[in-house]
Amino acid sequence: MNNLKTVTINLTDENAKVRQDKSAVQFHIYVDLLEMFTSPTNISVATNPLSHAGPFSKTVADNYADMFKLDHVHNP
Numbered sequence: 001m002n003n004l005k006t007v008t009i010n011l012t013d014e015n016a017k018v019r020q021d022k023s024a025v026q027f028h029i030y031v032d033l034l035e036m037f038t039s040p041t042n043i044s045v046a047t048n049p050l051s052h053a054g055p056f057s058k059t060v061a062d063n064y065a066d067m068f069k070l071d072h073v074h075n076p
Contacts, residue, residue: 001054001057028072030070037063043063
């Protein structure tokens with residue numbers, strides 16, 4: 001069972017625009033760990049203390065896929 005997820009973070013937001021006079025950009029990524037336990041499926045660690053393999057591990061993988069968001073951008 002392959003539960004690896006590819007996460008694509010939307011950088012088309014107004015905050016992600018790079019100024020032409022800058023050569024480096026720092027993207028700050030926000031990780032909401034609570035998303036892994038609540039969205040789209042509520043997960044109880046007490047009920048499911050292990051998730052290394054099997055059907056439940058897919059639920060965990062589906063949940064962690066949307067916990068990454070672009071927070072802000074620096075143009076140093």
